[in-house]
Amino acid sequence: MKASRKHHFQWTLAFFLTPVVLWLFLLIVLPHIDLLFMSFRTKDDSGSMVWSFSNYMLFFKEPIYWLTFVRTVLYSILVTFLTFTIALPVAFYITKVSRPRYQVFLTMLLLLPFWVSELVRVYGWMILLRESGVINHFLMKTGLLDKPIEMLYNDVTMIMGLVYTSMLFMVVPLIGVLENLDDSLIEAAYDLGANMWTILFRIIIPHAVPGIVSGSIVVFMLTLGDYLTPNLMGGKNSLWFTEQIYNQFIASFNWNQGSAFGFLLLALSSLVIWAGLKLTNQKLSKVVK
Amino acid sequence: MQIDLSVLSVTKIFDAFTAVDAVSFEVNQGEFFSILGPSGCGKTTLLRMIAGFTEPTSGAIHIRGEDMSGIAPNKRPVNLIFQHLALFPMMSVEQNIAFGLQRRRENKTDIRKKVRAILERVGLPDYGDRKVDQLSGGQRQRIAIARCLVLNPTVLLLDEPLGALDLKLREQMKVELKKLQAQVGTTFIYITHDQSEALVMSDHVAVMNEGKFEQLDTPQNLYNRPRTPFVARFVGENNAWSGSVHRCGESNVEVRTEEGLVFRTKAEERLQPGQRVDLFLRPEAMLIQPDPGLPGLNRFDVVVDSILFDGANSQLLVTPLKSRRELVVALPQNRQYDYIKAGDKIEIGWDTNSGICFLQR
Ligand SMILES: Nc1ncnc2c1ncn2[C@@H]1O[C@H](COP(=O)(O)OP(=O)(O)OP(=O)(O)O)[C@@H](O)[C@H]1O
Ligand SMILES: [Mg+2]
Numbered sequence: 347m348k349a350s351r352k353h354h355f356q357w358t359l360a361f362f363l364t365p366v367v368l369w370l371f372l373l374i375v376l377p378h379i380d381l382l383f384m385s386f387r388t389k390d391d392s393g394s395m396v397w398s399f400s401n402y403m404l405f406f407k408e409p410i411y412w413l414t415f416v417r418t419v420l421y422s423i424l425v426t427f428l429t430f431t432i433a434l435p436v437a438f439y440i441t442k443v444s445r446p447r448y449q450v451f452l453t454m455l456l457l458l459p460f461w462v463s464e465l466v467r468v469y470g471w472m473i474l475l476r477e478s479g480v481i482n483h484f485l486m487k488t489g490l491l492d493k494p495i496e497m498l499y500n501d502v503t504m505i506m507g508l509v510y511t512s513m514l515f516m517v518v519p520l521i522g523v524l525e526n527l528d529d530s531l532i533e534a535a536y537d538l539g540a541n542m543w544t545i546l547f548r549i550i551i552p553h554a555v556p557g558i559v560s561g562s563i564v565v566f567m568l569t570l571g572d573y574l575t576p577n578l579m580g581g582k583n584s585l586w587f588t589e590q591i592y593n594q595f596i597a598s599f600n601w602n603q604g605s606a607f608g609f610l611l612l613a614l615s616s617l618v619i620w621a622g623l624k625l626t627n628q629k630l631s632k633v634v635k
Numbered sequence: 636m637q638i639d640l641s642v643l644s645v646t647k648i649f650d651a652f653t654a655v656d657a658v659s660f661e662v663n664q665g666e667f668f669s670i671l672g673p674s675g676c677g678k679t680t681l682l683r684m685i686a687g688f689t690e691p692t693s694g695a696i697h698i699r700g701e702d703m704s705g706i707a708p709n710k711r712p713v714n715l716i717f718q719h720l721a722l723f724p725m726m727s728v729e730q731n732i733a734f735g736l737q738r739r740r741e742n743k744t745d746i747r748k749k750v751r752a753i754l755e756r757v758g759l760p761d762y763g764d765r766k767v768d769q770l771s772g773g774q775r776q777r778i779a780i781a782r783c784l785v786l787n788p789t790v791l792l793l794d795e796p797l798g799a800l801d802l803k804l805r806e807q808m809k810v811e812l813k814k815l816q817a818q819v820g821t822t823f824i825y826i827t828h829d830q831s832e833a834l835v836m837s838d839h840v841a842v843m844n845e846g847k848f849e850q851l852d853t854p855q856n857l858y859n860r861p862r863t864p865f866v867a868r869f870v871g872e873n874n875a876w877s878g879s880v881h882r883c884g885e886s887n888v889e890v891r892t893e894e895g896l897v898f899r900t901k902a903e904e905r906l907q908p909g910q911r912v913d914l915f916l917r918p919e920a921m922l923i924q925p926d927p928g929l930p931g932l933n934r935f936d937v938v939v940d941s942i943l944f945d946g947a948n949s950q951l952l953v954t955p956l957k958s959r960r961e962l963v964v965a966l967p968q969n970r971q972y973d974y975i976k977a978g979d980k981i982e983i984g985w986d987t988n989s990g991i992c993f994l995q996r
Pocket of ligand 2: 679680
């Protein structure tokens, strides 16, 4: 009886897992293996394909490539930090200040923009910000401006767009950790003479570390790999690394070079996260838990 | 004697619900003052108003003569020990205790010295480097107290701090806490729903019910001379009868209970024949098989239902003849009553001065 039950269980498990495993293998693992091979192949002088590291070497030889990458990483870190500083008060308000019956409502409000695709959201911003956009129109009408200014296609706008896009991925893990922060810890600190900033830095942030780290990793990775927002809001000179990859694949038809850049992005961003965890003394296993 | 805390007619109303209703009291310096009441009677609300986390709807709170209205909790000379202690899990024991001193910007060597001294005082000198989750329940208790005491507060507020401990440890901590308070001489305001905690530790106890103080007195008086039926029921064990006044004497009255028993007892207030009253009698006031020669006793016959053996707290459950109400009688363990078995018929007597009678309102 027991044995047959176990058998039965294994069959259901296999039944449900097979599509997932197939999906992962066919759509993710296989193409990546192919891309990995491709990234190590290059044309030699005679025009035939040979194995070589030259695709990877190009990244380090041409300053434009690695500088773009450094710029992308620095901006992604900035976006992650800004997202965190905005998300923490929002999450704190939702979990600790607002009345319990509004909590679900506020969380839904936060989710609402994410029901439309990123493309639609970015176009929404563009309608607001462009030269003939809503904001310029309004400022002209009220006489604050006498000639429209271009608010799109600069770094500030791009970063604002990226922060907006990443918000949810920081707020949700923060709500998770703050929800199980005992209110009496905050009150005890207050009672012992602490002010708001001490409570923030000694009680709330140390408690929220697992949420902060997991939120930051997600936001950093998403921002680094984002293509739409930097391209549409930052314009031609946004110099985001994903655009270099796109250019190699689509503009230059150099799939070998493109996949090498793709793997460099993966490896180097993992390295950045690893360094970040080391610097802040965190362990990934603790965060995932 | 200096008055550390005075609470002047403090009321707290949540929406339409009155949690604390015009409570006034004073606490002298160095006193162990307890507030005793059933769950939900407003004890925590009152304590949080003293600590500054809740503003009273009306009334004032003075600490050492200074009005506390509008002063934030981090600026008040009181500290609160929370119901679940609220030790900071992200810090070591030492950092927990040093937290308040650091907020006062005291210098590092002083802080280290004070932390060491207070750890010694609570009997945990080598525990500074431990994490909070490496402590036992009793140790956490002591660290929570140390964390507040190190700041030398005028008044230390304790919100049922022993509630989470098991019985044995609670008994032990009760004695320890009392000793510690006597040593440091800080004024303690202790809230609890456990009457034994309040009676054992306190100099004065206020019994609270539905947001009001029923009686504020010494533990002895609360037990021996309760002034309201609620106090008589809540503090210590009591047998209760309701009945009516049958005849009035000079200082005592004759009460006929609903079951038809007639007792003579002293009255707390002036009573008229025919008035409905509640009569209370302690289990230890009842004598088992009293000497027939003893004068001035109410005597009646009962049947023993069961014997509850519990060492020094052993009791008999008995039912008077012609009645169905069970009474509790203390059973002294001096082997004199070993012959009593369940089902036996015995005589019970009690002195007319031991009962207390209240007019029903
Ligand atoms: N913020 C609040 N809003 C509305 N009602 C409240 C609030 N805080 C407490 N109450 C109500 O006030 C009453 C007294 O609460 P309080 O916490 O003071 O009780 P307590 O005596 O400490 O009880 P316990 O022994 O269970 O801790 C309760 O009926 C409670 O529901
Ligand atoms: Mg309470």
